Amino acid sequence: MTNKKTAILNESNYWWLQRLFSIILIPLSIWFSVAIISFIISSPSEGITLTQLFQYIGLSSEKYIFIFFSIVTFLHISLGIEEIIDDYIHSEKAKLVASILVKILVIRLMNEVYMFYIG
Amino acid sequence: MKQNRPLSPHLSVYKPQLTAMLSIYHRITGSVLSLAIILLLFFNKVTSLQLENYFLYNIGYLVNSSGHWIVLSALFAILFSLYYHFFNGIRHLIWDRAQLLEIQKVYQTGYLVLVLTILFTITTWYILFF
Numbered sequence: 739m740t741n742k743k744t745a746i747l748n749e750s751n752y753w754w755l756q757r758l759f760s761i762i763l764i765p766l767s768i769w770f771s772v773a774i775i776s777f778i779i780s781s782p783s784e785g786i787t788l789t790q791l792f793q794y795i796g797l798s799s800e801k802y803i804f805i806f807f808s809i810v811t812f813l814h815i816s817l818g819i820e821e822i823i824d825d826y827i828h829s830e831k832a833k834l835v836a837s838i839l840v841k842i843l844v845i846r847l848m849n850e851v852y853m854f855y856i857g
Numbered sequence: 858m859k860q861n862r863p864l865s866p867h868l869s870v871y872k873p874q875l876t877a878m879l880s881i882y883h884r885i886t887g888s889v890l891s892l893a894i895i896l897l898l899f900f901n902k903v904t905s906l907q908l909e910n911y912f913l914y915n916i917g918y919l920v921n922s923s924g925h926w927i928v929l930s931a932l933f934a935i936l937f938s939l940y941y942h943f944f945n946g947i948r949h950l951i952w953d954r955a956q957l958l959e960i961q962k963v964y965q966t967g968y969l970v971l972v973l974t975i976l977f978t979i980t981t982w983y984i985l986f987f
Contacts, residue, residue, distance in 0.1 A: 757953060760946055767943060771981075778985060788897070788920060789905050815891045822884060843895075850898050 752817060759814040766807045773800070792854055808851045816844040879967050883945045886938035893935045933982065940977045944970045 747755070777794055778786055795804050819840050827833045871877070904917030919925050948966050951957050957966055 757950065760950060764943075764947065767939075771939075775981065775984060787904075788901055792901050792905075811894070815887075815894070818887050819891060822888070847895065847898060850902065854898075854901065 756814065756817045756821075759810050759817070762810050763807075763814060766803070766810065769803070770807055773798075796854060805852070809848065812844050812848050812851075816840060875967050876963060879945060879970065883942065883949070886942045886945075889934060889938040890942060893931075893938070896931075933978070936981055937974065937978045940981075941970070941974045944973050 774791070777791070781790070795801060798804070820837050823833060823836045823840065827836055900917070900920050903913050904920060908914050908917070920928060948957075948970055951966075957963065
């Protein structure tokens with residue numbers, strides 16, 4: 739997938755990076771789930787909307803942990819999807835195009851999260 | 858190109874075993890979770906910004922009222938995928954340290970992952986809706 743002469747990281751580095759991200763995500767995802775569920779329980783209204791949930795994340799004092807969580811999550815997603823692409827797409831050109839598209843999509847999604855959390 | 862080359866047996870030939878199923882479902886749930894993040898951000902944008910379009914308003918109303926069976930089953934699938942990917946990911950991390958790799962231990966931890974996933978999913982569902 740990557741050009742071996744110009745790539746900064748080789749495949750085993752990507753393997754280690756994916757493990758690093760998943761280890762970071764273990765406590766962060768527990769914290770995230772507890773925060774979301776306790777917010778949903780503590781809300782006085784009958785049910786809460788998706789918009790309210792995102793507003794809560796944007797206004798909460800821990801939003802920088804949310805941002806860190808989302809960045810690590812998106813890097814984890816990017817590496818994971820590229821691993822799947824590597825395994826199941828056999829044409830080299832299609833593989834290259836798909837991995838570039840995944841990178842663009844992940845950057846676009848990170849931009850979206852950043853706009854909602856900070857802006 | 859030479860015709861009639863021997864093929865390795867297709868995946869459907871094998872008897873479905875717990876180990877192989879757990880392994881492929883790790884990938885499937887990972888993909889489901891990334892799709893879920895895309896859908897969440899998409900619906901959040903659509904439902905908060907595009908309210909003057911009646912079709913999009915309807916979608917937003919459907920998602921936000923959260924009582925529709927499509928939304929509920931999607932939420933259940935996301936919850937199940939989240940817990941499954943979490944527990945099985947921990948199992949994979951333990952394997953990467955070359956521990957618990959005996960076939961008996963692999964089956965035991967596999968069943969443990971399934972039980973924990975179902976338990977946590979049902980508990981969270983109960984906390985959220987009852």
